[in-house]
Amino acid sequence: MQKIRAAVCHAFGAPLEVAEVALAAPGPGEVEVTLEAVAICHSDISYAEGAWGGMLPAVYGHEAAGRITQVGAGVERLFPGDRVVVTLIRPCGHCPACASSRPTVCENPPDGRHGPLRTLEGGPLFHAMACGAFAEKVVVAASQVVPIPGAMPAESACLLSCGVITGVGAAVYAAGLRPGQDAVVIGAGGVGLNAIQGARLAGARRILAVDMTEEKLADARAFGATDGVIAGDARPWKAAKQALGRGADAVIVTVGAIPAYETAPRYLAPGGRVVMVGMPHSGATAEYEPVLFAATGQGMVGSKMGDVVIARDIPWMIDLYEQGRLKLDELVSRRWRLDEINEAIADTRAGGARRNVIVF
Ligand SMILES: [Zn+2]
Numbered sequence: 001m002q003k004i005r006a007a008v009c010h011a012f013g014a015p016l017e018v019a020e021v022a023l024a025a026p027g028p029g030e031v032e033v034t035l036e037a038v039a040i041c042h043s044d045i046s047y048a049e050g051a052w053g054g055m056l057p058a059v060y061g062h063e064a065a066g067r068i069t070q071v072g073a074g075v076e077r078l079f080p081g082d083r084v085v086v087t088l089i090r091p092c093g094h095c096p097a098c099a100s101s102r103p104t105v106c107e108n109p110p111d112g113r114h115g116p117l118r119t120l121e122g123g124p125l126f127h128a129m130a131c132g133a134f135a136e137k138v139v140v141a142a143s144q145v146v147p148i149p150g151a152m153p154a155e156s157a158c159l160l161s162c163g164v165i166t167g168v169g170a171a172v173y174a175a176g177l178r179p180g181q182d183a184v185v186i187g188a189g190g191v192g193l194n195a196i197q198g199a200r201l202a203g204a205r206r207i208l209a210v211d212m213t214e215e216k217l218a219d220a221r222a223f224g225a226t227d228g229v230i231a232g233d234a235r236p237w238k239a240a241k242q243a244l245g246r247g248a249d250a251v252i253v254t255v256g257a258i259p260a261y262e263t264a265p266r267y268l269a270p271g272g273r274v275v276m277v278g279m280p281h282s283g284a285t286a287e288y289e290p291v292l293f294a295a296t297g298q299g300m301v302g303s304k305m306g307d308v309v310i311a312r313d314i315p316w317m318i319d320l321y322e323q324g325r326l327k328l329d330e331l332v333s334r335r336w337r338l339d340e341i342n343e344a345i346a347d348t349r350a351g352g353a354r355r356n357v358i359v360f
């Protein structure tokens, strides 16, 4: 065990406490990564608010990049000194989901109660999302990391771990957008901007963003949206259909707000689908008229982490970034120190930020 500093959640809804904790050395098949950057994702905030339950105390944080500093027994092709992104995707490799190339919905999720973290007194400390990355170092399975180029800025690379793959993957895989189709993206935050980038990469004809402010719609345009509609206006789907000239082939919901989910089908063209990406709190429900789906061949589908396969898709996205075809640097709205994590979380919760990133 070594001592590292981490931001610990002791009580849901309370500020995180930056303190020393104990981290085990990497076991067989694991690597230790000394972090250079970790972004704040809305999922971290939902967990810290108690929206989805879970054990306490806990260390959240799952959108990270850094340098490998130790490798466990049996780890191949990864070495101390390698720079990597760290993801929460830890497939077992042998369940039906993994066997069908859907590792993001692996049926054997890791048990964070038996992870590498302990309190200094030796008590349990939950290794949230198989990462625990609001910390100076993490110990994760080698399958959770993907190498990145030596010169890539860590605060840009870390965004690939969650927000970028989730948004781009939702457009490319879950929505299955094809060239010439039309997309609506509800929410132009850290995930929504990437769904917009994904729709552009897929060759969408028009990409319409829906958000609460003109500032957010301007952000959306900078990332490839062709049109924008203010969510708070009366019947925004009417304005959207007017702008597109028709309904959308895909509506990607990137926020967890129930009104966004309940109105999403109204933007659809016949045969279109709603892609559910934003994660409301457990127990929240939405209402739909099933007849509208049955009568028009429309559908709804959930998308977890963009349905990506990280070993295939993160190198793809790094290539696009290096070619100037995928924006990452522009997603970072502000850099913070670990000691400022509660201020960074408050700024993300306020809704104006694209991505706030803790740098080490
Ligand atoms: Zn996330």
Ligand SMILES: [Zn+2]
Pocket: 091, 092, 093, 094, 095, 096, 097, 098, 099, 105, 106, 107, 108
């Ligand atoms: Zn599995």
